[in-house]
Amino acid sequence: MSATISKNTSARQESREGMLKITEIFYSLQGEARDAGKPTVFIRLTGCPLRCVYCDSEYAFYGGEWMHIEEILEQVAAHGSDYVCVTGGEPLAQKRCHDLLVRLCDQGYQVSLETSGAIDISLADRRVSRVLDIKTPDSGEVDRNLWENLDVLSAHDQVKFVICSRDDYDWALAEIRQRGLEQKRELLFSPAWGQLDPAELAEWVLQDQLRVRVQLQLHKLLWGDVPGK
Ligand code: SF4
Numbered sequence: 307m308s309a310t311i312s313k314n315t316s317a318r319q320e321s322r323e324g325m326l327k328i329t330e331i332f333y334s335l336q337g338e339a340r341d342a343g344k345p346t347v348f349i350r351l352t353g354c355p356l357r358c359v360y361c362d363s364e365y366a367f368y369g370g371e372w373m374h375i376e377e378i379l380e381q382v383a384a385h386g387s388d389y390v391c392v393t394g395g396e397p398l399a400q401k402r403c404h405d406l407l408v409r410l411c412d413q414g415y416q417v418s419l420e421t422s423g424a425i426d427i428s429l430a431d432r433r434v435s436r437v438l439d440i441k442t443p444d445s446g447e448v449d450r451n452l453w454e455n456l457d458v459l460s461a462h463d464q465v466k467f468v469i470c471s472r473d474d475y476d477w478a479l480a481e482i483r484q485r486g487l488e489q490k491r492e493l494l495f496s497p498a499w500g501q502l503d504p505a506e507l508a509e510w511v512l513q514d515q516l517r518v519r520v521q522l523q524l525h526k527l528l529w530g531d532v533p534g535k
Contacts, residue, residue, distance in 0.1 A: 322372060324374050324375050324376075324402070324405070325372045325373060325374050325375070325402070326351060326372070326373060326375065326378065326400050326402050326403065326406060327351065327352040327353065327370040327371070327372055327373075327400060328349065328350065328351060328352060328370055328371055328372075328373045328378065329350040329351065329352045329363075329365065329366040329369065329370045329371075329394075329395065330348075330350045330366075330533070330534055331347065331348065331349050331350070331378065331381045331382065332347070332348050332350075332534045332535075333345065333346070333347050333348075333385040333387065334346065334348060334525060334534075334535050335524060335525060335528070336389065336391060336418075336524075336525075337523045337524040337525030337526065338437070338466075338494070338496065338521055338523055338524070339418070339437050339464050339466065339494055339521065340435070340464060340492070341389060341391075341416075341418065341435075342521065342524050343524060344389050345387050345389065346387060346389040346390065346391050347382045347385045347387045347389070347390045347391070348390075348391050348393055349378060349382065349390065349391070349392050349393070349397075349406070350363070350366055350393050350394060350395065351366070351370075351392065351393070351394045351395050351396075351397040351399070351400055351403060352366055352367075352368070352369060352370030352394075352395055352400075353366070353367065353368075353370070353394070353395050353396065353399045353400065354366065354367055354394055354395040354396040354399060354422070355396060355399055355424065355450075356396065356422050356424055356441070356447045356450055357446065357447065358422075358441065358445045358446060358447050358468075359444070359445060359446045359470075360445065360468060360470065360498045360499065360501060362499065362531055363393075363394065363395060363533075365533055366394055366395040367395065375402070375405060375406055375409055378406065379409060379410070379413065382410070382415070383413075387415075388414075388415060388416055389415065389416050389418075390410050390415040390416070390417050390418075391417075391418045391419075391420060392406065392407060392410070392417065392418070392419050392420070392434075393419075393420040394420070394421075394422075396421065396422045396424065396425060397419060397420070397421060398419075398421055398425040398426075398427065398430070399425065404429050404430060404431070407419065407430055407431045407434050408431050411431050411433040411434060416435070417431075417433065417434045417435065418434065418435040418436070418437055419434050419435070419436045419437065420437045420439075421436060421437070421438055421439065422439050422441070422447075422450070423438050423439040423440055423441060423450070423451055423452060423455055424441070424447070424450035424451065424452055425452065426452060426454075426455065427455050427458060428455075428458045432460065435462045435463060435464070436459065436463040436464075437463070437464045437465075437466055437494075438455055438456075438459065438463060438464070438465050438466065439466050439467075439468065440465060440466070440467050440478070440481070442467060442468065442469065442470060442474040442477055442478060443473065443474060443477055444470035444471050444473065444474045444498075445468065445470065445474075456485065456487070456491070459491060463491070463492075464491070464492045464493070464494055465487065465491045465492070465493050465494065466493075466494040466495075466496060467493070467494070467495050467496070467518075468496050468497075468498050469495055469496065469497055469498060469502055469507055470498040470501050470502055471501070471502060472510075474502075475495075475507065475510055478495070479514060479516065482516070482518075488516070488517045488518075489517075492519070493517070493518040493519065494518065494519050494521050495507060495511060495516075495518045495519070495520050495521070496520075496521050496522070496523065497520075497522070499523060499526055499531065504520070504522055507520055508520050
């Protein structure tokens with residue numbers, strides 16, 4: 307019996323060679339970070355080991371469809387965009403995400419990766435622009451931050467804090483100053499949607515003369531909090 311199960315499992319794994327579990331592939335405007343406003347193809351990988359309180363992509367935690375990398379590339383190409391964003395969920399929770407990133411870069415796309423900051427990013431293709439989250443206390447996942455990730459970032463990567471409250475802001479400020487991040491990295495501050503007034507966050511940043519980019523989620527301003535946008 308166990309031999310049968312093991313044989314079946316092995317066959318299933320074999321048949322998933324080169325495949326990833328995908329929640330959706332869609333074409334929209336990049337809503338965040340350096341490329342905000344640019345038409346972009348989004349590949350949303352299924353699954354995330356975190357549970358941030360403000361998560362807007364819970365529908366990507368489960369389900370999804372196994373797709374071969376070749377099929378993913380075909381769907382991406384159909385949109386005719388130069389920009390591709392690999393997101394989730396937590397895309398790096400699937401190890402084959404690295405293969406996908408390499409293939410996308412090889413095909414000449416400008417690729418960004420949105421990652422939770424809880425998984426080692428050092429294996430990600432260096433051509434990819436990594437947008438690394440730092441989880442704040444009010445996210446409920448502050449203990450998941452893998453601080454070593456900051457050591458492997460390069461100039462075309464960015465570090466994002468989603469700020470939920472004044473306490474979150476003060477915590478982020480202390481971490482940034484203590485780690486000297488203002489000088490070393492491009493930093494993004496994003497107000498948690500529906501939790502923190504963006505104008506209030508902007509005032510705090512100006513008062514503290516903080517070298518960060520305050521960013522709003524453009525796609526939500528345009529279309530609301532709608533999946534696939
Ligand atoms: S890491 Fe991202 S996808 Fe995962 S729970 Fe947090 S916000 Fe949601």
